[in-house]
Amino acid sequence: MTGQKSGTETSARAGTSRDGASRTRAHSLRNLATQWEMLLVYLLVAVFLVNSFISPYFLNAPNLLDSTFNFMEKAIMALPMMLVIICGDIDISVASNLALTSVFMGMASAAGAHTPVLILVGLVVGSALGWFNGMLITRFAIPSIAVTIGTLSLYRGIASVILGDGAYTVYPRSFAYFGQGYIPGTHVPFELVLFAVLAAGTGFLLHKTSFGRRVYAIGNNQTTTRFSGVNVDRYRLIAFTLNGLAAGIASILLTSRVGSTRPNIATGWELDVITTVVLGGVAITGGRGKIWGVALGVFLLGFLQFGMGLVNIPGQVMNIADGFILIIAIMAPELIRRGRAKASLSARRAAKAP
Amino acid sequence: MEEPLLRLNGISKRFPGIRALDNVSLSVHSGEVHALIGENGAGKSTLVKILSGVLPPSEGEIYLEGRRVAFRSPHESQLVGISAIHQEATMFPELSVTENIFMGHHLTKRGFIGWGSMEKRTRELLASLDIGIDPRSKVKTLSFAERQMVEIAKALSINTKIVIMDEPTSALTLREVEHLYKIVRQLVADGKAVIFISHKFEEIYEIADSYTVLRDGAWVGEGQVKTSTVDQIVRLMVGRSLDQMYEKTEVAPGPVALKVDHLTRNGVFKDISFELRQGEILGFFGLVGAGRSEVMRVLFGIDRADGGEISIGGTKVAIRNPAEAMRQGIALVPEDRQLQGAILAMNIRENMTLPIISNLAKHRILRREAENEIAERYGSMLQVKSAGWEAPVNSLSGGNQQKVVIAKWLATNPRVLVLDEPTKGIDVGTKATVHKFISELAARKIAVILVSSELPEILGMSDSVIVMHEGRITARISRAEASPEKVMLAATAATAGHGGERSPL
Structure with a gap:
C-alpha cells in the first residue's frame, strides 16, 4: 500500500482501486476456468501432433483406442479423487488400496471363486478401505494428508505381507474381459466405455445435483457450510468411500488386464491420479474444478505418457515429467492470477495518470 | 500548554466500503494515564494499530514530542518509543523470559549474544516492577498476568516513552489488577505516558487522569477524569438520540415461540433461561467474551449443551445439529460474516x-x-x-x-431468527436498512434474538434486553426501563472488584 506517503488524495485512490481490483479478480476467476480448459485442448492437440510425428501409426483409430488401455484405470480413479480434492481433502492411499484389493481378489480366486464373486470382492474391499480412511479423518478430525500417508504404507504393507515374494497368477478366463475386452462388434475397449459412463455420472453428480453443490460449498468454506445445516463430515466420508470404490474398480480392471497380482502393482499411481485432477483445473485447495477439465486432463496426461513411451523414455524420467507437470499445474493458475492483478493495477494507474 | 508527548491530528482510516476512523485527534502528556474509551467497534483497536505501526493511517499526522513521525512497521513505532501491550500477549511460549524480552534486540558482546548481561538486565527490569519471575523460566509456564508483565518489561527494555494497554485487566484477578495499577503508576511517575483502553468505569476512575471518547470511529469528546461524571462519559460513549436512529414498529407480541430453561454448557455459560414471543425482539448485550454467541451456537445445534432444556412452540426439542435447528424453524445469522x-x-x-x-x-x-x-x-x-x-x-x-x-x-x-452482531463492520446507511428490516420481520410475527455489542442498537431495537456477563445473565430489563447506564453497568458491574457494591437491577 502506498496510502501513507502523501495525504488525502493518494489514499482515497488506493481505497477505490482496491475495491475495483477485488471485483476484477472475481470476474477473471471465472474466465480463468474456461481459459484453462481451452489451454488443455491446445496442449492435447499439440501432444497428438507430436505423437503422430513420432509414430505414423498413432492416429490410426484402433491404435489410438488401444493406447487408452494404458491410463483408463488411473482415469477412473481420478473421478472421485476430484470430489475428494474439491472437498478440500486429499487421498494419497489410492494406489495402495488398489494393490490390497487386488490381493484380496487373488486370494478369492485361489480359493476357487468365480468372476462375479471376484468383482464383488473388488468393489467391497476397495470401498471398505476408502471408508476406513474417511472414518479416521472425520471421526477423529485428523487431516486427510496425515491419515492417507499412514494408510498408503499400511495397505501396501498388508498386501506385501500376504503375498510374501509370491504372486497370484490364476484368474478365471472370463475375468480377463474387464481389463482386456472390447465392446462386442467394435474396437472400443470396455475400460474406455466404463470411464465415459462414470465420468458422465461424476459430472452429473457434481454439476447438476444438490450433493455436488454442497461438495463445492464444503471445499470453499467448511464452517459456513456447517452453519448452513450441511453434515459436512458425512459428505467427506461419502467422498472417501467413493474414492475407495473407484480404487476397487481400477483394481478389477488392472488385475484383469495384467492377469496377475504382484506386491508392486500400481506403485506410485497416486501421483498420476492427483496430477490428472490438478492438471484438469481442480484447485488443490478445494472448492473449484469442472468435470470437462479433468476429462481433458486424463487424455492429456495419458497421451503424453504414451508418447514418451513411444520414444522409449524410461519410467524414472516419466516420473520427473509427472512431478514437473504437477507443480506447473498447481502454480500456473496462481501465477496467471497474480500477473493479471498486476496488469490490471498498472492499467488503472496508467488511466489515472494525467 | 506545553507540547504534548504524543499528539494525533485528524487521523482517518478507511477500509474498502467502511470508514473505521474519521478525523480523530488525541493528545497525551508525559506522566499521565490517558484512557481511550468507546464501545466495541468505536475504532479503539484501529487507533491502537495505527499507533503501533500495524496499519498506516489514510489521513492525518502523528507528532511525538512535537516532531512528525510515520511508521511503516511495528518495529519503527517501537524505535521511536511507542509500545503496545496486546490483549492476547504475542510471545514465544517455548522461550525464556529473557529471550522474549530481548527478542529482536539481543545484546551482543563482540558479535556473540551476551546472555549474562541480558539476564542481569532482565533481573533488574523485573525487580523494578516488583515482579517475582525467574528470567530463565519458559514463558509457557507463566500465568496470563505474568506474561502481560513480561510484555511491559519488554517495553521498558527498549526505553519506551508511551505504553499502550489494550483492555489489560480483562483476564486478571483482583490482586493481579492491583499489581498492574501499581506498575502503571510507577511508569507515569518515571515520566512515561500510558494509553489505557477500557470500558470499565471503575478502572478509568481508579487509574486514569484524562480521557478521550470515540464513537463510530469519530472523536466525540475528551476531558479530565476528576471533573467528569460517569453519566457524562456514558452519554458521550452511546451518544445520539436513539429514537431518530431506529425505526421500530410497535408489535403486540404473540404466544411464546422459544423457551430456554437453565441452559448450561460447562465452562462457557450457565443457567441461561428466557422466553421469546412471536413478534418480539429480544436483545442480548454483553462485553466480548460474555458468552452470548456461545448460547446462540448451542441454540442452533453447533455446540452441545451440558444441561437445560429448549422448547419451541411449547414442545421440548433436542437440537443436535444445525439441520435439526433449521427443521425446528431456527435460523442463525452468525457473528463472523466471512468465516x-x-x-x-x-x-x-x-x-x-x-x-x-x-x-x-x-x-x-x-x-x-x-x-x-x-x-x-x-x-x-x-x-x-x-x-x-x-x-x-x-x-x-x-x-x-x-x-x-x-x-x-x-x-x-424461520420462526425464530437469531442475529449475532448483524451490523458489525458495515456502513451507517446499510445499518439503517438492516435495522428497518429487522423491525419489519418482527412485525411479521417472527421471533427475533438480536445479539449486539453496540449499546444504541440494543436499546433502539429490543423489546427487552438480557445482559450477560461471564457466562451468566446479570440483568433483564424491559424496553421502558432500559437506559444506557443501566445496561452498561450490568454488563461490567460484576467485574468492579472494588467494594463489591452493585447497582440494584
Whole structure:
C-alpha cells in the first residue's frame, strides 16, 4: 500500500482501486476456468501432433483406442479423487488400496471363486478401505494428508505381507474381459466405455445435483457450510468411500488386464491420479474444478505418457515429467492470477495518470 | 500548554466500503494515564494499530514530542518509543523470559549474544516492577498476568516513552489488577505516558487522569477524569438520540415461540433461561467474551449443551445439529460474516440457496429456475446492490455481503431468527436498512434474538434486553426501563472488584 506517503488524495485512490481490483479478480476467476480448459485442448492437440510425428501409426483409430488401455484405470480413479480434492481433502492411499484389493481378489480366486464373486470382492474391499480412511479423518478430525500417508504404507504393507515374494497368477478366463475386452462388434475397449459412463455420472453428480453443490460449498468454506445445516463430515466420508470404490474398480480392471497380482502393482499411481485432477483445473485447495477439465486432463496426461513411451523414455524420467507437470499445474493458475492483478493495477494507474 | 508527548491530528482510516476512523485527534502528556474509551467497534483497536505501526493511517499526522513521525512497521513505532501491550500477549511460549524480552534486540558482546548481561538486565527490569519471575523460566509456564508483565518489561527494555494497554485487566484477578495499577503508576511517575483502553468505569476512575471518547470511529469528546461524571462519559460513549436512529414498529407480541430453561454448557455459560414471543425482539448485550454467541451456537445445534432444556412452540426439542435447528424453524445469522456466514468465492444465488438447496431440488437434481426465484425474491427484499445474482459474494461491499447472509436465512422461512452482531463492520446507511428490516420481520410475527455489542442498537431495537456477563445473565430489563447506564453497568458491574457494591437491577 502506498496510502501513507502523501495525504488525502493518494489514499482515497488506493481505497477505490482496491475495491475495483477485488471485483476484477472475481470476474477473471471465472474466465480463468474456461481459459484453462481451452489451454488443455491446445496442449492435447499439440501432444497428438507430436505423437503422430513420432509414430505414423498413432492416429490410426484402433491404435489410438488401444493406447487408452494404458491410463483408463488411473482415469477412473481420478473421478472421485476430484470430489475428494474439491472437498478440500486429499487421498494419497489410492494406489495402495488398489494393490490390497487386488490381493484380496487373488486370494478369492485361489480359493476357487468365480468372476462375479471376484468383482464383488473388488468393489467391497476397495470401498471398505476408502471408508476406513474417511472414518479416521472425520471421526477423529485428523487431516486427510496425515491419515492417507499412514494408510498408503499400511495397505501396501498388508498386501506385501500376504503375498510374501509370491504372486497370484490364476484368474478365471472370463475375468480377463474387464481389463482386456472390447465392446462386442467394435474396437472400443470396455475400460474406455466404463470411464465415459462414470465420468458422465461424476459430472452429473457434481454439476447438476444438490450433493455436488454442497461438495463445492464444503471445499470453499467448511464452517459456513456447517452453519448452513450441511453434515459436512458425512459428505467427506461419502467422498472417501467413493474414492475407495473407484480404487476397487481400477483394481478389477488392472488385475484383469495384467492377469496377475504382484506386491508392486500400481506403485506410485497416486501421483498420476492427483496430477490428472490438478492438471484438469481442480484447485488443490478445494472448492473449484469442472468435470470437462479433468476429462481433458486424463487424455492429456495419458497421451503424453504414451508418447514418451513411444520414444522409449524410461519410467524414472516419466516420473520427473509427472512431478514437473504437477507443480506447473498447481502454480500456473496462481501465477496467471497474480500477473493479471498486476496488469490490471498498472492499467488503472496508467488511466489515472494525467 | 506545553507540547504534548504524543499528539494525533485528524487521523482517518478507511477500509474498502467502511470508514473505521474519521478525523480523530488525541493528545497525551508525559506522566499521565490517558484512557481511550468507546464501545466495541468505536475504532479503539484501529487507533491502537495505527499507533503501533500495524496499519498506516489514510489521513492525518502523528507528532511525538512535537516532531512528525510515520511508521511503516511495528518495529519503527517501537524505535521511536511507542509500545503496545496486546490483549492476547504475542510471545514465544517455548522461550525464556529473557529471550522474549530481548527478542529482536539481543545484546551482543563482540558479535556473540551476551546472555549474562541480558539476564542481569532482565533481573533488574523485573525487580523494578516488583515482579517475582525467574528470567530463565519458559514463558509457557507463566500465568496470563505474568506474561502481560513480561510484555511491559519488554517495553521498558527498549526505553519506551508511551505504553499502550489494550483492555489489560480483562483476564486478571483482583490482586493481579492491583499489581498492574501499581506498575502503571510507577511508569507515569518515571515520566512515561500510558494509553489505557477500557470500558470499565471503575478502572478509568481508579487509574486514569484524562480521557478521550470515540464513537463510530469519530472523536466525540475528551476531558479530565476528576471533573467528569460517569453519566457524562456514558452519554458521550452511546451518544445520539436513539429514537431518530431506529425505526421500530410497535408489535403486540404473540404466544411464546422459544423457551430456554437453565441452559448450561460447562465452562462457557450457565443457567441461561428466557422466553421469546412471536413478534418480539429480544436483545442480548454483553462485553466480548460474555458468552452470548456461545448460547446462540448451542441454540442452533453447533455446540452441545451440558444441561437445560429448549422448547419451541411449547414442545421440548433436542437440537443436535444445525439441520435439526433449521427443521425446528431456527435460523442463525452468525457473528463472523466471512468465516461463518457467507462463502465468498461462490455467487449470491448459490449462497442464498445453500441451506434450502435440497428443498429446491427435485429428486436431488438442481432446478435453476427455483434458485433464481429465491435469489430474486430475497435479494430484492433486502435491496442487495450487486451486478446480478450471479456475482460472487466477494465482489460485494461488507454491508451487501451481510444482506446476502440475512437473505439466505430468511429464505429458510424461520420462526425464530437469531442475529449475532448483524451490523458489525458495515456502513451507517446499510445499518439503517438492516435495522428497518429487522423491525419489519418482527412485525411479521417472527421471533427475533438480536445479539449486539453496540449499546444504541440494543436499546433502539429490543423489546427487552438480557445482559450477560461471564457466562451468566446479570440483568433483564424491559424496553421502558432500559437506559444506557443501566445496561452498561450490568454488563461490567460484576467485574468492579472494588467494594463489591452493585447497582440494584
